Amino acid sequence: MTTASPTAPTALLVTHGTDGDVLPFVRLGRELRAGGHPVTLLTHAHYRAHAERAGLDFVAIDTQAEFERTLGDTPELLDGLGWPEFYERNGLFEQMVLEFRAMAERHRPGETVLVGRHTSALSVLFAAEALGAPAAWVAVAPIQIMAAKAAMHAYRHLLADGVARVRRELGLGAGWDARSASPRLELGLWPGWFDRAGARSPARVRLTGFPLPDDEDEALPPEAAALLDGPVRPVLVTGGTGRMLHREFYDAAIEGARKSGRPVLLVVRHRDLVPDPLPPGVSWHPRLPFRAVMPRVAAIVHHGGIGTLSRALRAGTPQVILAHGVDRPDNAERLGRHKLASCLPAPRWTPGEVAALLAAALDRGPVVPPPETTPAGEPAGLAAAASHIAALRDGPAAESPADGIRRRLDHLSAEQRRIVADRLRGRLARQGP
Incomplete structure (x- = not known):
């Protein structure tokens, strides 16, 4: 077991959502803890066991029943439920207060960094404002940056009354200044090639690669192992661990997969989302x-979902995405532009x-994503994210000229890189040996 260093900054991590939003923070916390940092994860009660297996201190921001109720409400957001109603119905303003107070209790002046899920962890910015602690926002998907x-407009206007109530309860002023509205560090947990395939992240966002590999040691149930070891490899169907899904998702996905003639391995935590009884040839696991x-x-x-997507990429598994x-x-769309998945609106x-898309994907076989290259000597993935966060303790992380050049190059397209390389070769040729 790793022993915390007396000089290592304490990391307080806050995240919201389901597996794709929370498990990367568990892995990030484990990486920080391996570096000697005391780590506390503040998230849903549902993830207590994950945090404890990773050796993290844990603060539940809700109960299991409250978590399930909030998940049950999320489909309504796609059907027109307003954000103010969603926040009030699920006690999310009170949750902000709970998160803030838990961070304040654990704050060590000059020895604490605050880390929140990008866009949702407003409590992290409020705690940074009140405590003078450095804050980082970590995005698990590009849309959070976009x-x-x-x-922020929604927080300041649509949710203004509730946010003002929170700030009054915390003893903060009603107005926000630039410092209180911005984290000191922004990280994106995806690689540069994925970023360049769509709207690009601003240069201030440091990309560290997908948060893989995950290494939680979970055993396969015998019936699932038997199916996977059978004579015909199955098709996996999953809609992730949340409920914010189109109502037709499982009907289309299951029946389309069954038409392949292969066994279907269905993974969904909520049994009520899928047909009952299950169609022939379908095996269900939560x-x-x-x-x-x-x-x-x-x-x-x-x-x-980005967690499912990145795990499939790592395995080279053909993907059909109903997004x-x-x-x-x-x-x-980002995967589609690289021809790494088939997508259906x-x-x-x-x-x-x-x-039809599944048959074509099966014919093409395994996929090979672009390599997640990093400059020599630079840590990759979650190690890089942990390094950036740890450096916040003593102020903004200093960026060397070489680091700045590498970061800017990472945001260039292949054509732009070719132009830069041609210009550099021309300059070197003119200078001579």
């Missing part, structure tokens, strides 16, 4: 370790169209 201005499952399935039909809502269409979700 939507940041809209989110949860499976995708690290073990993904390399052993023939293909996957899924919703476009709808939040970050998923953007994630799917919701108006075309029929078993026949899903089956």
Whole structure:
């Protein structure tokens, strides 16, 4: 077990959502703890066991019942429920207060960094304002960066009454200044090639790669292992661990997968979202370790969540994505531009169209994503994210000229890099040996 260094800054991590939003923070916390940092994770009660297995201190921001109720409300956001009503119905303003107070209790002046999920962890910015502690926002998908201005507009206007109530209760002024509205560090947990495939992140955002590999040691249930070891590799179907799904998702995905003639391995935590009884040839599990499952399935039909997407990429598994809502269409489009997945918009979700895309994906076979290259000597993935966060203790992380050049190059397209390389070769030729 790692022993915390007396000089290592304490890291307080706050995140919200389901597996794709929370498990990267668990892994980030484990990485920080391996570096000698005391780490506390503040998130939903549902993830207590994950945090404890990673050796993290844990603060539940809700109860299991409250978490399930909030999940049950999220589909209504796609059907027109307003954000103010969603926040009030689910006690999210009170949750901000709880998070703030938990951070304040654990704050060590000069020895604490605050880390929040990008756009949702407003409590982290308020705590940074009140405590003078440095704050980082960590985005798990590009849409969180893209939507940041809209989110801040919503906090300042659509949710203004509730946010003002929170700030009054915390003893903060009603107005926000630039310092209180901005984190000192912004990280994106995806690689440069994925970023360049769509709207690019601003240069201030440091990209560290997908937060893989995940290494939680979960055993495969015997019936799932038997199916995966059978004579015909199954098709995996999953809509992730949340409920914010198009109502037709599982009907189209399951029937389309069944038309492949292969067994269907269905993974969904909420049994009520899928047909009852299950169609022939479909095996259901509420949860499976995708690290073990993904390399052993023939293909996957899924919703476009970034955790599922990146795990499938790592395994080279062919993907058919039925994306709808939040970050998923953007994630799917980025993969589609690299020809790493087949994507189908919701108006075309029929078993026949899903089956046709799945057949083509199976014919193409394993996919090979661009390498997640990093400059020599620079840490990769979560190690890089942890390094950036740890450096916040003594003020903004200093960036060397070489680091700045590498970061800017990472945001250039292949054509722009070629132009830069040609110019440099020309300059070197003119200078002579």
